[in-house]
Amino acid sequence: MSFNPSLTARLRIGFVVLFALLLIVSLLGVGRLFQIRVHYENDITRYFQLELESERLRSAFILEQAAARPATAHQQPSQVELNQAAASFSDAASRARDLTDDDTVLVAKLNQLVASETAWRKKVAEPLIHEQVPPAPVERRLTSAVTNSGDALATDTRAARDTARDNARTDTRNTTILVAAGLGGALLAALILFSGLINSMRAPLGRLVEGARRLAGGDLRTRVEVGGPVEIATLGRAFNEMANSLERDARERDRIEQMKDDFVLTVSHELRTPVTVVKGFAEMLTAQRKSLNSRQFEAAEVIAESAGQLQKMINDLLDLARSDAGKLRIEAEPTPVRSLAQRIGRQMRPNFEGKAQSFTVSVEKDLPDIDADPGRIGQVLANLLTNANKYAPEGAQVRLAATKVGDEIEFAVSDNGPGLDGDQLEHVFDRFWRADSTETQSVGGTGLGLAIAKSLVELHGGRITANSSPGEGATFRFVLPIAKDGRPNREAPTRRTKAGAAG
Numbered sequence: 439m440s441f442n443p444s445l446t447a448r449l450r451i452g453f454v455v456l457f458a459l460l461l462i463v464s465l466l467g468v469g470r471l472f473q474i475r476v477h478y479e480n481d482i483t484r485y486f487q488l489e490l491e492s493e494r495l496r497s498a499f500i501l502e503q504a505a506a507r508p509a510t511a512h513q514q515p516s517q518v519e520l521n522q523a524a525a526s527f528s529d530a531a532s533r534a535r536d537l538t539d540d541d542t543v544l545v546a547k548l549n550q551l552v553a554s555e556t557a558w559r560k561k562v563a564e565p566l567i568h569e570q571v572p573p574a575p576v577e578r579r580l581t582s583a584v585t586n587s588g589d590a591l592a593t594d595t596r597a598a599r600d601t602a603r604d605n606a607r608t609d610t611r612n613t614t615i616l617v618a619a620g621l622g623g624a625l626l627a628a629l630i631l632f633s634g635l636i637n638s639m640r641a642p643l644g645r646l647v648e649g650a651r652r653l654a655g656g657d658l659r660t661r662v663e664v665g666g667p668v669e670i671a672t673l674g675r676a677f678n679e680m681a682n683s684l685e686r687d688a689r690e691r692d693r694i695e696q697m698k699d700d701f702v703l704t705v706s707h708e709l710r711t712p713v714t715v716v717k718g719f720a721e722m723l724t725a726q727r728k729s730l731n732s733r734q735f736e737a738a739e740v741i742a743e744s745a746g747q748l749q750k751m752i753n754d755l756l757d758l759a760r761s762d763a764g765k766l767r768i769e770a771e772p773t774p775v776r777s778l779a780q781r782i783g784r785q786m787r788p789n790f791e792g793k794a795q796s797f798t799v800s801v802e803k804d805l806p807d808i809d810a811d812p813g814r815i816g817q818v819l820a821n822l823l824t825n826a827n828k829y830a831p832e833g834a835q836v837r838l839a840a841t842k843v844g845d846e847i848e849f850a851v852s853d854n855g856p857g858l859d860g861d862q863l864e865h866v867f868d869r870f871w872r873a874d875s876t877e878t879q880s881v882g883g884t885g886l887g888l889a890i891a892k893s894l895v896e897l898h899g900g901r902i903t904a905n906s907s908p909g910e911g912a913t914f915r916f917v918l919p920i921a922k923d924g925r926p927n928r929e930a931p932t933r934r935t936k937a938g939a940a941g
């Protein structure tokens with residue numbers, strides 16, 4: 439099993455390592471500085487004591503000189519005093535030796551002093567005690583040898599003290615630099631550690647963000663590679679489980695949708711034949727009015743009308759089910775716009791006349807042919823005009839216009855009826871949606887006409903939109919592509935025509 443500590447454990451390890459590094463560097467640094475300080479203080483004290491002992495050596499030598507050659511003529515040289523002074527010289531020399539701390543220069547200087555003093559005592563002091571005056575140059579040479587050695591020892595001691603101070607300064611500076619470098623190194627190590635930690639999370643988190651984005655974009659097969667610290671790995675597993683469940687649900691939903699579509703398709707298809715038969719027989723009966731009494735005739739009319747409505751609803755349902763199943767086919771061909779608009783205008787004209795509505799068809803001059811299935815686009819226009827006729831009140835004005843907009847042909851059906859507000863416009867192309875208004879509710883309908891119009895327009899590669907302000911009527915526009923070899927249609931020049939009037 440690979441070592442994969444949790445986020446908290448990683449942070450804890452990081453902090454412990456950082457803390458330990460900082461502690462070690464600080465302790466070593468402080469310890470070293472303390473040691474330098476103690477050393478320095480010891481050295482300084484020792485050198486001061488050594489200087490003191492040098493002075494004592496000098497004093498002892500002066501006493502020896504005084505014992506061997508008294509200052510006044512009536513005093514005699516004293517062996518006892520010479521011995522006492524020589525003993526204090528020897529004591530001072532032995533203490534000084536201890537204080538040299540085996541410093542070779544100082545030891546050599548001390549040895550030289552002791553040797554000079556011994557030589558002086560032997561060759562100058564002892565003869566003087568025994569009243570044998572040594573030759574003056576010998577006495578001068580030996581005396582100044584002692585004095586010079588004493589001076590040299592004192593000078594070297596001072597020099598050694600200065601060196602000790604300089605060394606302490608240099609050591610302190612070097613140690614401070616080392617500690618600073620150590621602390622910097624520890625911080626750098628911490629930085630590397632934490633950036634490693636962040637990097638170990640960044641890649642799996644990036645994969646999760648990317649996966650979530652793809653999932654939100656609809657790619658339900660998206661899965662992420664599980665990795666990183668335990669928490670992020672758990673998140674990755676949870677993400678994959680969620681994606682699995684979403685994919686399962688989507689498959690199930692698709693299956694149910696498919697079943698529903700198949701059901702609607704089959705039922706509408708099966709209902710079509712009997713309804714057509716009922717409608718046919720009812721129309722046959724109404725055609726034989728003479729052999730029916732008035733109640734029978736009325737009943738036959740109601741049956742024919744209801745069967746007609748039922749037939750339209752079944753056809754609409756069938757179209758939608760086919761559209762959902764991808765089975766709604768159009769047979770697009772270069773279609774002249776003017777003749778299409780006029781054909782539909784002619785068919786719809788009785789409806790407008792029945793409500794005393796004014797109806798105009800306006801087609802721009804020299805429009806090229808559209809690439810469309812004339813039957814299906816006729817159905818779209820009929821749906822829009824039927825709505826305008828149904829929802830606009832008596833005496834209203836309805837207009838069907840066709841113009842060229844850019845590379846497309848735009849059809850617009852407008853009325854000055856009740857119109858729709860913003861909320862209603864958002865749903866106007868939804869299936870089975872009908873406005874709550876009294877205008878809508880007082881008129882029959884299924885809420886399928888605009889949904890079918892939208893499907894058909896989109897199948898042609900076009901777009902349909904609705905514009906309206908409540909109380910000021912509504913305009914439904916759709917655009918269709920121009921046929922590839924869509925030559926301008928040289929028909930009659932543009933003018934307003936009454937629907938159905940000869941172009």
Ligand code: ADP
Nearest residue numbers: 825826829872873878883884885886887888912
């Ligand atoms: P139907 O007309 O069978 O109810 P449609 O899909 O054709 O179904 O229309 C949906 C709804 O849109 C209608 O019920 C009506 O409320 C509203 N509508 C459509 N056309 C118009 C229009 N020209 N003026 C006002 N409302 C309309």
